[in-house]
Amino acid sequence: MSGREPQSALAAAIEQNKRTERVTRAWLLAPALTIILAISILPLGITVVYSFLTPGTYGGVTWEFSTDSYVQFLFQRDIFDDTLVFNSAYVSIFLRSIGLALGATLGALILGFPTAYFIATKPREQRNIWLFLITLPFWTNLLIRTYAMLLIIRDEGIINIMLMKAGIISSPLTILYTDTAVFIGLIYSFLPFMVLPIYASLEKLDFSLVEAGYDLYANRLKVLFHVIVPLAKPGIVAGCILVFIPGLGAYITPELLGGGKKLMIGNMIAMQFGASRNWPFGSAAALILMALVILVLLLNALAARRGASNNG
Amino acid sequence: MADPTTAMPASAQPRQRRRLVRDLKAMPGFTATAWLCIVTLYLPILVLIAFSFNENRSVVLWTGFSLDWYAKALENDGIRNAAWVSVKIALFATVISTIAATMAALATTRTKKFAGQGLVYGIINQPLMIPEIVTAIATLSLFALVKKVTGLTGIGYLMLAHAAFCIPFAYMPIRARLETMTLTLEQAAADLYAPPLKVFTLVTLPLLGPGIVAGAMLAFVVSLDDVIITLMIAGPGETTLPIYILGAIRRGITPEINAVSTILVAVSVLLVMLLFLVQRRMQR
Amino acid sequence: MTGTEIARDRKAAVSVRSLSKTFGQGEYAITALDSVELDILENEFFTLLGPSGCGKTTLLRLIAGFELPTNGSISLQDQDITDKPPHRRPINTVFQNYALFPHMTVAENIGFGLRMLGRPTAEIKQTTERMLALVQLEAMAGRRTDQLSGGQQQRVALARALAPAPKVLLLDEPLAALDLKLRKSMQIELKSLQAETGITFVFVTHDQEEALTMSDRIAVMKSGKILQIGTPRDIYDRPTHRFVADFIGDINILEGTVEHTDGDLATVRLKDGTRVSAHLGTASARSGDVSVAIRPENVRLASTGETPTLTGILENIVYFGAATNLHLRLGTGEEMVIRNPGAVDEGRYQPGATIGAILQPELIRVLE
Incomplete structure (x- = not known):
């Protein structure tokens, strides 16, 4: 009998510890989860609801069910006979955005990979300085950085002035308010997102492998594509995703450098909540953008899983 | 003082060998690209900062320093x-x-x-x-x-x-x-x-x-x-x-x-x- | 005198009864401790010895209260402390990596326990000074702990744990991070500190030499179980398990069959037919196939004219100053090492020579 009693006391103590831990954890998590759930996740639900409503006359919504927002994305309703006619306007904005984001991703990769590799081969102390230099712009205001880019690429910007003074061109190159400007702006905005993950995967790379590669392949380009790139692949993929996703949803870059004429998805969505005042359509467009982003992440997760099972 | 003729190769040799190893890792054009990145990232901001101190109303021509x-x-x-x-x-x-x-x-x-x-x-x-x-x-x-x-x-x-x-x-x-x-x-x-x-x-x-x-x-x-x-x-x-x-x-x-x-x-x-x-x- | 006899004379400081600890659940469950029974006596320097993963650190953590056992009980001077949190146990710990508070000075570290106990400031100051003197760190009182050497940090950790005058001091491989020379001198210091303070020390180590030099008693652990508890001499001279015999020092193990027993003595026939008498001790095997063990230093070379217990072919001679190891291949095919004090006559003992060995009968043990 005396043996049983302390055992049940011990069991009670174990149970009590577990309960205390659960309660403590719940209280500790409560503020962060409440704020994010209420202010970031709940609104997404509202957006889903709004996308199925009818636009209000002065912005906002009228509580009447409608799938018009999604229909409007692809078709235009003929005002006379009420038939649906295919409308490429919005689809082309999406395609343009995807194209620009892909282009910027490729551009950032071409610039970012060599930079990451260069940093990874530096001695440790220098690496930290380089990394700091790459990270710092990320923490400065994107609006101001884009504005600064606008200053140097416009017709009277220093790039044109220098090119003209050098006698390379006689009249200024028009870059600003073109797709090129948006493309340059996107690379410039998100370049650090490409460099950092590639650096992180290269940092772990054992460079004696590279040296071993010279024994086997003897050629720099071959070593690069057969040894280094495969090993840095996780970082390259992460970098591409980190550039593509914010590029796709960019707002400031096309707004300032595209002059508001060359729209991307982000501006189109914002417009629906401003001047155009079609909240349901804006909500639907935002959800389609989010679906695209989730699709990219899912494809990546799928590819990662397949890669893992191939290796295993 | 050591004899310069024997001291020279002794000090030059390890340096040369080190450069050879670094060369193996280096890829052509990578250093230039890294510097290009830094210039791209910093030049616009530096121009903006510089012209904030320009005395002239123009944001194109530099005429003098002013606060x-x-x-x-x-x-x-x-x-x-x-x-x-x-x-x-x-x-x-x-x-x-x-x-x-x-x-x-x-x-x-x-x-x-x-x-x-x-x-x-x-x-x-x-x-x-x-x-x-x-x-x-x-x-x-x-x-x-x-x-x-x-x-x-x-x-x-x-x-x-x-x-x-x-x-x-x-x-x-x-x-x-x-x-x-x-x-x-x-x-x-x-x-x-x-x-x-x-x-x-x-x-x-x-x-x-x-x-x-x-x-x-x-x-x-x-x-x-x-x-x-x-x-x-x-x-x-x-x-x-x-x-x-x-x-x-x-x-x-x-x-x-x-x-x-x-x-x-x-x-x-x-x-x-x-x-x-x-x-x-x-x-x- | 055996370990159990001592236990009868003195009071237990820590009593552990059928203590078990399982980590994880279901098929991933790992049993770290399996029904351990243990009495650690008052004023004793007690060592838990075993390879990594044997459960010694888990046992220490359960005594300290950092984790609750799955089953069983722990009492401190007859008081059940099984489910008490660590801050309610008058037990202190010296951690493997010292765990000194980096944001406090040496003196603040040492006084921490007393402050938490709510002792008056004057007493805290006085005790801190006494502790600083005890570990010879008076000059370091105001230093940050990261400005100290490894050995000094070790001493601060010790002083910090001793300052509240705990009933039991737990030491989790405290010397593992020190270099050999410092470790040797700290071994002696720890031992004298224990004698001086009279506090029960429970010391965890995987270093058998350390355990033998410092301990009053040793518990040898393997796979969550205690195999043998005893004084260093018990453990060394009278190992009861093959694992204990093997883990501590060098040993020769020979296979054989028990022919008959007479009290504690058994006559064992080895594989080549040689009969030796061996002590049974607590071994349960009273018949059939057994292993017998003898330390290399308890085997000597037969001198001319003497009848050897066993003979073998000399395969290797390893000289290391104080002694020479002679590796024999016996007629049974087993290997035996003879440790001869000092050097041997190299003309006579050449690899390939047939050598006679004499086993001191009183030092042959039957293993579990």
Whole structure:
């Protein structure tokens, strides 16, 4: 009998510890989860609801069910006979955005990979300085950085002035308010997102492998594509995703450098909540953008899983 | 003095060998590309900063050094109000998000692994995973609904929205700090008769300090720099500095904007450099 | 005198009864401790010895209260402390990596326990000074702990744990991070500190030499179980398990069959037919196939004219100053090592030579 009693006391103590831990954890998590759930996740639900409503006359919504927002994305309703006619306007904005984001991703990769590799081969102390230099712009205001880019690429910007003074061109190159400007702006905005993950995967790379590669392949380009790139692949993929996703949803870059004429998805969505005042359509467009982003992440997760099972 | 003829090759040889090894790792054009990246990243900002000190109204031709535009910017009521709104929102968002993030970081590192931990990470990082424009219009929709139902208006909405997206930024360094802090120190305190609350206030909190400071600084910078969410949500009289700057750019380029922009960049850069130093101390 | 006899004379400081600890659940469950029974006596220097993963650190953590056992009980001077949190146990720990508070000075570290106990400031100051003197660190009182050397940090950890005058001091491989020379001198210091303070020390180590030099008694652990408890001499000279015999020092193990027993003595026939008598001790095997063990230093070379217990072919001679090891291949095919004090006559002992060995009968043990 005396043996049983302390055992049940011990069991009670174990149970009590577990309960205390659960309660403590719940209280500790409560503020962060409440704020994010209420202010970031709940609104997404509202957006889903709004996308199925009818636009209000002065912005906002009228509580009447409608799938018009999604229909409007692809078709235009003929005002006379009420038939649906295919409308490429919005689809082309999406395609343009995807194209620009892909282009910027490729551009950032071409610039970012060599930079990451260069940093990874530096001695440790220098690496930290380089990394700091790459990270710092990320923490400065994107609006101001884009504005600064606008200053140097416009017709009277220093790039044109220098090119003209050098006698390379006689009249200024028009870059600003073109797709090129948006493309340059996107690379410039998100370049650090490409460099950092590639650096992180290269940092772990054992460079004696590279040296071993010279024994086997003897050629720099071959070593690069057969040894280094495969090993840095996780970082390259992460970098591409980190550039593509914010590029796709960019707002400031096309707004300032595209002059508001060359729209991307982000501006189109914002417009629906401003001047155009079609909240349901804006909500639907935002959800389609989010679906695209989730699709990219899912494809990546799928590819990662397949890669893992191939290796295993 | 050693004989120069024998000293020479001895000192030259290892250097040559080292260069050979470095050459093996180096790829043609990579160094140039790295420098091109740095120039691309910094040249625009440097030009902007330089012209903020230009005496001339022109933002094209350099005529001489002057602080006039700073004086003008600081006298501008619109800029002063916007700066005050920005600071108010950033301070509120920093305090709320840092407290919430610290608590969440303690829950995810100082209690046993639990079912749903992945979901918790997902929720905390959610603001980072969704395009900002989506969060912005979604939050706008919610706030419009709340305003309609309650009739409440004011800057509180903006503050709350900022607090929400600052949480993941504050959470990152705090969690990282807690993960590198071994539990042994807390156990040692308990072993020396410190009850749980004393363990927290005398050991966990002081050691976590640098992490909390880092988290708060990140939250502050992120809040101060936000454009899209603020642009969509801000009501009349709630213009933050970035929103003021955006409006001014749309109206036309003036050296005054360059001056304000330089100040905002300087604040961010100073905070991030401070953060860098704090983190270096943390690593020791 | 055996370990159990001592236990009868003195009071137990820590009593552990059928203590078990399982980590994880279901098929991933790992049993770190399996029904451990243990009495650690007052004023004893007690060592838990075993390879990594044997459960010694888990046992220490359960005594400290950092974890609750799955089953069983722990009492401190007849008081059940099984489910008490660590801050309510008058037990202090010296951690493997010292776990000094980096944001406090040396003196603040040492005074921490007393402050938590709410002792008056004057007493804290006085005790801190006494502790600083005890570990000879008076000059370091105001230093930050990261400005100290490894050995100094070790002493601060010790002083910090001793300052509240605990009933039991737990030491978790405290010397593992020190270099050999410092470790040797700290071994002696720890031992004298224990004698001076009269506090019960429970010391965890995987270093058998350390355990033998410092301990009053040793518990040898393997896979969550205690195999043998005894004085260093018990453990060394009278190992009861093959694992204990093998883990501590060098030993020759020979296979054989018990022919008959007479009290504690058994006559064992080895594989080549040689009969030796061996002590049974607590071994349960009273018949059939057994292993017998003898230390190399308890085997000597037969001198001319003497009848050797066993003969073998000399395969290898390893000289290391104080002694020479001679490796024999016996007729049974087993290997045997003879440790001869000092050097041997190299002309006579050449690899390939047939050598006679004499086993001291009183030092042959039957193993479990």
